[in-house]
Amino acid sequence: MFQLGVSTRDRILDTAERLFAEQGFHVATLRQITQEAGVNLAAVNYHFGSKQALMRAIFKRRLDALNAARMKQLDIALQTDPPELEEVLDAFVQPALAFTRGGDAEGQRFMQLLLRAFADRDTDLHQAMRQEYAHVMRRFADAISHALPDADPERLRQQLDFIVGALTLTMAESALKDTRIIAGELVRFAAAGLRAPVTEETARAVRFPLEARS
């Protein structure tokens, strides 16, 4: 329970990640974190400098790992030319899912934290997260364009945001046992959405979204 043998620094990281995910950054207090981690209150400022810096360390640890896993799997998908769309989407979705299959619920907690970071516009954490994400998103957008050479790259890039939204919200919300099925469904769902051509009907709806159907 008190993770004997794990360093103070790591105990703080693990406990803070859990409490930030469950309660939010401003609700979880350093007193609560250090008490549940079984370390001294002053240890946070000694090891990290501030509560904000602790939060950034938590994000860096997981986001670096998630991005690396995605990049690695994307590289495999790109060995075929052009890449298979489903393979590219798998490379984006499955690492997030794999995160949720550790011994405990670590990965899902991080997705909840990610969702909070998305909601916290105007914070430096939000900016940092989007910057960390930016080059990964660009590589995936390029790969998708490569898989679908006839589609407009800019539109595909926009639609990648749909996938991010669907993935983040459902992975953060779902019961753990459902995530495997959900990830597979999401890849199928997203692949069909990306492949769908722009019909004259929908092109009209895009130009006049409110008037078109009222």
Next chain:
Amino acid sequence: MFQLGVSTRDRILDTAERLFAEQGFHVATLRQITQEAGVNLAAVNYHFGSKQALMRAIFKRRLDALNAARMKQLDIALQTDPPELEEVLDAFVQPALAFTRGGDAEGQRFMQLLLRAFADRDTDLHQAMRQEYAHVMRRFADAISHALPDADPERLRQQLDFIVGALTLTMAESALKDTRIIAGELVRFAAAGLRAPVTEETARAVRFPLEARS
């Protein structure tokens, strides 16, 4: 600026909605809210009872309006039998978009607030929101099943969550001027995703999401 002629109660609601959306429930303080609204600090507790009750009042005001607009447009779509899938999805997406077209950015702010509520699992606000949403979601899931009679209703219900995630995240993130195009794209994207059949390939991926492609 100080909304002369608007009641104290409404000035508090408007200002609190903005600050809660921009900063979050626990960061925005009653002092800041009342100061920017041009009302006395004690007025919040007089009119609402507590900060929590103020938040619930904010959500009730907008969510009731959003749900009513969606239901009304869904009823129109259901006048044809079976309903057109795109019409049903429009009934879900367009009212959220219409919210973002007021004189100011009210609607988009509310979508940001909604995103925060999604992130705040384990709060009574999250529970209240999902309960308010539940019967609307059920009606839309039924309508989608009606439009796609060959698909498994349970899978369609899961996929509706993808659409909610994509809609909420993109509407909360996007610049205001882009929302019209994005909503039309989302309807097209989601319709294709919902219509996509389960192939043997994807069925296998659903059963063995990690092993299938590693």
Next chain:
DNA sequence: GTCTATAATGGGATAGAC
């Protein structure tokens, strides 16, 4: 209904001994 003043609490950060 609106105000001032204040009570009651809890927070992050730090100083300094060990």
Next chain:
DNA sequence: GTCTATCCCATTATAGAC
């Protein structure tokens, strides 16, 4: 590196005059 004790500050909520 770790601890105790404490500083300093902000918060919500309320009491009571007007």
